[in-house]
Amino acid sequence: MHWIVQYIHDMPETTPVDQVMELVSLLQRDMAHSFARDGLTEARAHLLWVLQDGPTTQRALADALRVTPRNITGLVDGLVASGHVVRRAHPTDRRATLVDLTEPGADLLRSMTEGYAEMHEVLFGGLPDRELAAFGRTLGRVVDRLRARLVEEGIG
Amino acid sequence: MHWIVQYIHDMPETTPVDQVMELVSLLQRDMAHSFARDGLTEARAHLLWVLQDGPTTQRALADALRVTPRNITGLVDGLVASGHVVRRAHPTDRRATLVDLTEPGADLLRSMTEGYAEMHEVLFGGLPDRELAAFGRTLGRVVDRLRARLVEEGIG
DNA sequence: TATTGTTATACTCTATAACTATA
DNA sequence: TATAGTTATAGAGTATAACAATA
Numbered sequence: 001m002h003w004i005v006q007y008i009h010d011m012p013e014t015t016p017v018d019q020v021m022e023l024v025s026l027l028q029r030d031m032a033h034s035f036a037r038d039g040l041t042e043a044r045a046h047l048l049w050v051l052q053d054g055p056t057t058q059r060a061l062a063d064a065l066r067v068t069p070r071n072i073t074g075l076v077d078g079l080v081a082s083g084h085v086v087r088r089a090h091p092t093d094r095r096a097t098l099v100d101l102t103e104p105g106a107d108l109l110r111s112m113t114e115g116y117a118e119m120h121e122v123l124f125g126g127l128p129d130r131e132l133a134a135f136g137r138t139l140g141r142v143v144d145r146l147r148a149r150l151v152e153e154g155i156g
Numbered sequence: 157m158h159w160i161v162q163y164i165h166d167m168p169e170t171t172p173v174d175q176v177m178e179l180v181s182l183l184q185r186d187m188a189h190s191f192a193r194d195g196l197t198e199a200r201a202h203l204l205w206v207l208q209d210g211p212t213t214q215r216a217l218a219d220a221l222r223v224t225p226r227n228i229t230g231l232v233d234g235l236v237a238s239g240h241v242v243r244r245a246h247p248t249d250r251r252a253t254l255v256d257l258t259e260p261g262a263d264l265l266r267s268m269t270e271g272y273a274e275m276h277e278v279l280f281g282g283l284p285d286r287e288l289a290a291f292g293r294t295l296g297r298v299v300d301r302l303r304a305r306l307v308e309e310g311i312g
Numbered sequence: 313t314a315t316t317g318t319t320a321t322a323c324t325c326t327a328t329a330a331c332t333a334t335a
Numbered sequence: 336t337a338t339a340g341t342t343a344t345a346g347a348g349t350a351t352a353a354c355a356a357t358a
C-alpha cells in the first residue's frame with residue numbers, strides 16, 4: 001500500500017502505519033507544549049481533565065488515569081501547590097478525599113476545553129464533509145480493532 | 157459533526173477529535189505493553205529503533221530522540237547493562253562515541269520491526285483498498301496540517 | 313572557540329510494600 | 336475483612352550547569 005502516500009507526498013517508504021505513528025508523535029509534542037505553556041505536566045493535565053466531571057475521589061482518579069493510588073497523592077500534591085485543586089472531605093465516607101477544582105483551576109480547564117475544541121479546526125478545518133465523514137467511519141473501525149486487540153491481550 | 161460517529165457507534169458525544177485522541181491513547185498503551193514484554197521502556201525502545209540506521213553517535217541520538225545528550229548517557233547505560241548495545245570508539249573523532257547493536261539487540265530490533273509490520277494487519281486488515289486509500293489521503297492531510305502547526309508554534 | 317560526552321544535582325512520574333484510619 | 340489514602344523506598348526519564356577531552 002506504499003503507493004497511497006507516495007502519490008501524495010512522494011515519500012516512497014511511508015505506509016499508513018507510519019502516518020498513524022507520526023500523527024501520534026506530533027500530537028504528543030503539540031499537547032506537551034500546550035500543557036507546559038500552562039505550567040502543567042501531561043499527568044497533571046490529565047488529572048485536571050478528569051475533574052471536568054466534578055469532584056472526584058483519589059481512588060476514582062487512580063482508576064481513570066490507570067496509575068496506582070500512590071501516584072495520585074503526588075499529582076494532587078503538585079496541583080494543590082500550584083493552586084489548581086483542593087482536597088475536601090468526602091460527605092459520607094471519612095476514609096475518602098474529594099479532589100475539586102479551585103477557581104484558577106476551573107479557568108485553566110475551561111481554556112483547555114477550548115483548545116480541545118479548536119483542535120477540530122486544526123486537524124479537519126476546511127475538509128469537505130463527505131471526506132471527514134468517511135475518515136470518521138474508517139477511524140471508528142480502526143479504533144474498535146485496536147480496542148479489541150488490547151482486550152485480547154488482557155491490557156484492557 | 158457529532159452525527160458521524162453517532163451513526164456508527166451510538167455514542168452521542170464522540171467527535172472525530174475524540175476518536176483521534178482515543179487512537180493515540182490506545183496505541184500508547186499497546187506499545188508500552190509490547191516494549192515491557194521485551195524488557196524495554198519506551199525511551200529505550202525508541203533509541204533501539206533509531207539504531208536501525210546503523211551505528212550512531214550519542215549526539216545524533218540526542219537529536220533523533222529530542223532529548224539532551226545527558227539523557228542519552230543514561231539510556232545507553234541501561235541498554236549496555238541489558239546487553240542490547242555496545243559503545244565503540246568513533247573511527248575519526250576521538251570525542252565521539254558510536255552506539256551499536258549487539259547480536260541480541262539486533263534480534264530484538266528485528267522482532268520489533270516485525271511487530272511494526274503486523275500493525276498494518278491489526279489496524280487495517282480486511283479493509284477495502286478504496287477505503288484504506290481514502291483514509292491514507294485524509295490522514296496525510298491531517299498530519300501535514302499538524303506538522304505545519306508545530307512549525308508555526310516554533311516547536312518543530 | 314566549539315563540540316562530545318560525562319559528573320553533579322534536582323524534579324517528575326511511576327511502582328511496590330507497609331501502615332493508619334475508616335467502612 | 337476490605338477500602339482510601341499515606342509514608343517509605345526505589346527506579347526511570349527528563350533538565351540544567353559545570354567540566355574534561357578533543358576538534
